[in-house]
Amino acid sequence: MHVVSREEMRNIDQYTIAHIGLGGPVLMENAGRAVYAALEPDLKAGEQVTVVIGKGNNGGDGFVIARLLLDSEVCVSTWLVADPGKITGDAAYHMKAYLASGGKIMQVKDDQEGFRRQLEQAELIVDALLGTGVHGAPYPEYSAVISQINQSKAQVVSIDIPSGIPASGESFTHPAVIADRTLTLECPKLAQFVEHAARCFGTVHVLPIGIPRLAYRKAGVRREVRTRADVVRTLPVRDPFSHKGSHGKGLLIAGAAEMPGAAFFSAKAALRSGIGLLKVSVPDSIKPIIAGRLPETMFLSRDTISLEGLTGVAIGPGLGREHHVGLLVRRIVEESGAMPCVIDADGLFHLKNHLDLLRRRNVPAVLSPHSGEMAALMGMSVKDIESDRFTIAKMFAEKYHVYLVLKGKYTLVTAPDGRQVVNSTGNAALAKGGSGDVLTGILLAFLLQHKQMMDAACNAVYLHGAVADDLVGHTHSLLDVLATDVIDAIPPVLHRLYGDIGSR
Numbered sequence: 007m008h009v010v011s012r013e014e015m016r017n018i019d020q021y022t023i024a025h026i027g028l029g030g031p032v033l034m035e036n037a038g039r040a041v042y043a044a045l046e047p048d049l050k051a052g053e054q055v056t057v058v059i060g061k062g063n064n065g066g067d068g069f070v071i072a073r074l075l076l077d078s079e080v081c082v083s084t085w086l087v088a089d090p091g092k093i094t095g096d097a098a099y100h101m102k103a104y105l106a107s108g109g110k111i112m113q114v115k116d117d118q119e120g121f122r123r124q125l126e127q128a129e130l131i132v133d134a135l136l137g138t139g140v141h142g143a144p145y146p147e148y149s150a151v152i153s154q155i156n157q158s159k160a161q162v163v164s165i166d167i168p169s170g171i172p173a174s175g176e177s178f179t180h181p182a183v184i185a186d187r188t189l190t191l192e193c194p195k196l197a198q199f200v201e202h203a204a205r206c207f208g209t210v211h212v213l214p215i216g217i218p219r220l221a222y223r224k225a226g227v228r229r230e231v232r233t234r235a236d237v238v239r240t241l242p243v244r245d246p247f248s249h250k251g252s253h254g255k256g257l258l259i260a261g262a263a264e265m266p267g268a269a270f271f272s273a274k275a276a277l278r279s280g281i282g283l284l285k286v287s288v289p290d291s292i293k294p295i296i297a298g299r300l301p302e303t304m305f306l307s308r309d310t311i312s313l314e315g316l317t318g319v320a321i322g323p324g325l326g327r328e329h330h331v332g333l334l335v336r337r338i339v340e341e342s343g344a345m346p347c348v349i350d351a352d353g354l355f356h357l358k359n360h361l362d363l364l365r366r367r368n369v370p371a372v373l374s375p376h377s378g379e380m381a382a383l384m385g386m387s388v389k390d391i392e393s394d395r396f397t398i399a400k401m402f403a404e405k406y407h408v409y410l411v412l413k414g415k416y417t418l419v420t421a422p423d424g425r426q427v428v429n430s431t432g433n434a435a436l437a438k439g440g441s442g443d444v445l446t447g448i449l450l451a452f453l454l455q456h457k458q459m460m461d462a463a464c465n466a467v468y469l470h471g472a473v474a475d476d477l478v479g480h481t482h483s484l485l486d487v488l489a490t491d492v493i494d495a496i497p498p499v500l501h502r503l504y505g506d507i508g509s510r
């Protein structure tokens with residue numbers, strides 16, 4: 007499933023209309039019908055449904071929905087914020103069809119009191135005020151209606167995007183509808199994954215409206231949401247005659263005297279995610295702790311680290327920030343240029359002044375910063391990163407030729423060629439020390455087993471989140487999931503994913 011900016015969506019619509027020949031009214035009819043079908047199962051006879059319509063094509067969708075609601079058992083009332091005489095194009099086409107079907111239109115400006123009463127009675131509000139075409143802050147008459155919708159006790163369902171939200175994820179301070187549910191048309195817009203805007207969407211359902219895939223290719227969209235089907239399609243399948251050497255010989259350089267846990271989490275997660283052989287390099291003082299709990303690992307002393315015979319390396323979790331550690335990070339990034347290298351946590355701290363090393367590698371490195379680490383790498387504030395994640399990630403990955411795993415609620419994986427994949431799994435149970443270390447281990451193991459690095463990174467992030475979802479869905483709350491729980495719950499989730507592979 008693609009993720010688009012406002013301009014990309016406009017280009018996709020225009021290509022479909024001009025070159026594929028599906029007219030605007032057809033797409034609008036498809037959109038309205040898809041929304042109606044999504045609403046129908048919850049509609050109750052006699053329920054008060056208020057459709058609030060703006061001047062553009064989002065309002066046009068509203069007219070289709072209102073027309074279909076006329077023939078249902080609900081009591082529909084349709085309110086227009088714009089002057090009907092100013093409605094043009096596809097929206098005017100569907101306004102006429104609505105009126106010709108026996109529908110009535112009220113104008114908010116003509117009956118403010120009636121509108122207020124209507125919103126008081128409403129059980130469901132359909133928000134078709136503004137869609138992807140909005141520019142700047144909603145005009146005063148729209149802002150007033152948005153604030154009334156937000157004060158109402160009714161369930162609010164936004165069509166395509168909550169009205170007022172800039173679709174490309176730009177930061178904004180103006181009012182926007184706060185929806186309980188958003189029925190997104192055709193494909194998610196960037197704003198859905200950007201924190202401030204994302205909070206307005208409520209539950210999101212994406213409804214196809216019949217746009218062919220060719221239109222996306224023509225519009226050059228290279229951003230997607232990772233789905234379970236993508237993961238099932240790309241997980242590595244073991245050759246029955248394989249041996250441990252076939253599944254990667256990895257080295258994890260992690261841990262410090264005061265942070266033994268980080269090394270343990272990464273190592274155990276890598277083993278649980280299928281790595282063939284794992285060597286761990288930790289300070290001698292904590293070696294007994296790891297060895298006692300993870301007899302499957304071998305050890306390399308910090309003083310004699312060599313990459314001889316290895317196929318991949320991960321460096322950083324709990325490594326510490328001393329000068330000598332920084333020298334080690336530099337050396338490893340330089341010497342591991344022919345194999346995948348995951349750099350996380352303190353590894354990223356030390357990398358900050360040596361980013362140019364990344365460009366000299368033959369095999370791109372994989373960096374997995376959270377927003378704070380990304381901000382430090384870029385010399386920016388966390389707020390700046392959060393307000394423009396997609397652009398900043400793309401710029402960075404292309405410039406330094408890396409796979410960038412920018413972690414967060416919607417972890418974003420960006421390839422060196424600028425392709426981007428948004429992760430759809432995971433929850434706030436992962437907002438706890440140790441979660442990132444687990445991901446580092448999964449990343450290392452997956453990079454050594456997948457053919458494509460992008461698939462490895464995306465599948466690792468998906469699995470990590472899916473495990474947290476599984477725990478919270480069955481046995482845990484958002485509060486009590488530990489890093490060790492995530493590692494121990496990898497097997498059932500992988501078991502189910504591999505169960506689905508049989509049919510691929």
Ligand SMILES: NC(=O)C1=CN([C@@H]2O[C@H](COP(=O)(O)OP(=O)(O)OC[C@H]3O[C@@H](n4cnc5c(N)ncnc54)[C@H](OP(=O)(O)O)[C@@H]3O)[C@@H](O)[C@H]2O)[C@@H](O)CC1
Nearest residue numbers: 019033034062063064136137138139140141143144145166
């Ligand atoms: N054929 C298609 O393309 C399909 C499109 N579809 C649907 O269309 C939506 C996009 O439609 P759109 O581009 O007409 O924009 P839309 O979001 O309705 O608003 C723009 C209108 O509002 C106005 N306006 C702008 N800023 C404003 C503000 N701050 N405050 C107040 N008003 C403001 C602006 O007028 P202006 O002020 O520029 O004169 C313009 O009239 C999309 O989200 C989807 O729902 C689907 O049906 C599938 C087929």
Ligand SMILES: Nc1ncnc2c1ncn2[C@@H]1O[C@H](COP(=O)(O)OP(=O)(O)O)[C@@H](O)[C@H]1O
Nearest residue numbers: 413414415432433434436437439440441442443
């Ligand atoms: N609210 C959230 N929703 C979904 N995933 C989250 C959330 N908070 C954190 N995560 C995930 O948990 C992990 C945390 O990583 P990180 O911050 O590096 O943790 P640590 O360094 O403490 O191990 C990341 O994979 C991140 O995407």
Ligand SMILES: [K+]
Nearest residue numbers: 136165167169
């Ligand atoms: K809307």
